[in-house]
Amino acid sequence: MEEPTASWAPWNFQLATMVPAAGWAPGLFPAETESADEMFGSGRHQTSVPSSSSGGHQQHYDPTIENNAVQELFDDVDFHSMSMEMKRINQNNNPMRVFEVAAREFKVDIDTMKMKIHRYPTSIREFKQFEQWFTAPRLVAIGPYHHGRNHQLTHAEKAKHVAAYHCIMESGHPVQEVYDAVVSAAHEARSLSLYAKDAMAVIGDGDFLPMMFYDACFLVQYMAWYMNTGGSGDDETAVMDPSLRGFFDFNRKAILHDIMLLENQIPWRVVAAVLLFRPVDLASFVAQWKDYLQDRKHLVLQEKKPFVLDDGYEPPHLLGLLRFYIVGRSSAKRPTKPKIMSSISESVSAIELAEIGIELRANRAATEIIHMGVTYRRGTAALFAELSLPPLSLDDERASFLVNMAALELCTTSNFQEAEDEESAICSYLLLLAMLVDREEDVHELRKRRLLQGGGGLTNKEALEFLTGLQSLPLRGSSCYIRVMEEIEKYRINRPLQIMVHAFIYKHRTAIFTVFSVIGVLVSILGTLLSLKARSVIK
Structure with a gap:
């Protein structure tokens, strides 16, 4: 440095x-x-x-309260000391006291999990x-x-x-x-x-x-x-x-x-x-961070409504404070599995989405990560849909910020499927981006769709390495991600005929375009010949 x-x-x-x-x-x-x-x-x-x-x-x-989750509880237990304590307590005819103390301390540890460093x-x-x-x-x-x-x-x-x-x-x-x-x-x-x-x-x-x-x-x-x-x-x-x-x-x-x-x-x-x-001015400080992940900045003087902090939220630390407001609050219902669904895909590629008629779209109006999901296009009688995600300007600082927010969610959310969308939104967002890329061309496609913004951040190769690397992390199961995959599955179930037609057109679009181009040329030639013939008849 x-x-x-x-x-x-x-x-x-x-x-x-x-x-x-x-x-x-x-x-x-x-x-x-x-x-x-x-x-x-x-x-x-x-x-x-x-x-x-x-x-x-x-x-x-001399700290006594355990600080890790269930899998680490017994790693920190001094079994020799516990054995000696058990012998002492047994003399007082109270052999369960040691276990009661351990259980009480473990409960306190779990209750403070969201506030821990x-x-x-x-x-x-x-x-x-x-x-x-x-x-x-x-x-x-x-x-x-x-x-x-x-x-x-x-x-x-x-x-x-x-x-x-x-x-x-x-x-x-x-x-x-x-x-x-x-x-x-x-x-x-x-x-x-x-x-x-x-x-x-x-x-x-x-x-x-x-x-x-x-x-x-x-x-x-x-x-x-x-x-x-x-x-x-x-x-x-x-x-x-x-x-x-x-x-x-x-x-x-x-x-x-x-x-x-x-x-x-x-x-x-x-x-x-x-x-x-x-x-x-903490409210203004947080407001400036809300759009940190995006290139487009909303000037404070142009905001219609002043940003207001949530009095009911007590942050554990600075990282938790900013994550809370960057994620936002969800209005979506908790994911459910209707009886009509016998199975659901755990992931889907960008090509598969394009084949079934779901187009990727950057939700440029969204300043909070939680606003992601499948929506239906207007004017198409709900035949086709869009997977809408907040855009991301990806450089090394933002990549680090995202990983650390995801790590916080992994540490504080014991069950992603039972948790609210907000508690695993960063993990869901990263997993949705990661499932869309498999090669540098896919990253380029995300840039064309404006899901990835800016030209001064990670290169396509670096972005690919970052996003594919996320696939090895235990991000699956987050409720927001499951809800999006559910919406995609419902789309598949409810529109089999439209999907079949769209998939055929998508797979053979080059040949179809060529055929229509040839037909257009032939029609033009035929029109010219008919015009010449008409002129000769008039003469």
């Missing part, structure tokens, strides 16, 4: 205005200053986050095409999973300190007040075991709490920067220090990629704690 010039973010501000109060956790700000070159990656890096052995303020934590499913971890590009942060580690694992990720730690400093200064509140609010939310996240047990077992509060503080301030300052550069330009709170703005500007692609990774998240309640003191 190319390094910014030293003048962008000089480490020369004074921290004297932020002298910690009596209750302030030690070591949150660096004792010494460093140059911008050291801050952004060249030279020696000094971390200001205290180690787990830092003084008497260190608190030890999940790790990637095995299916994605084992798929080498996705492992590095779509799952590993490039510049900044958010949360404990990648913190300190890669030397390259330490370069952004100083930027977090800068972001925290300006976040506090712009809030107008004492640093202790803001930090205490973050600590309260972070303790709640830890008590609920929102992070994986193995990751939290090796990190104490002396490391975890400052990490949550710095990461939350960084994300809030990023949102403020994004509001000022994303098109609105009307958020006064988005005006920030030029050095921090320079860091965000220079690393915009890497930061955007990193903060959308499934394993690079912090609980939204922690971010919300900072937003209470340093507010950002």
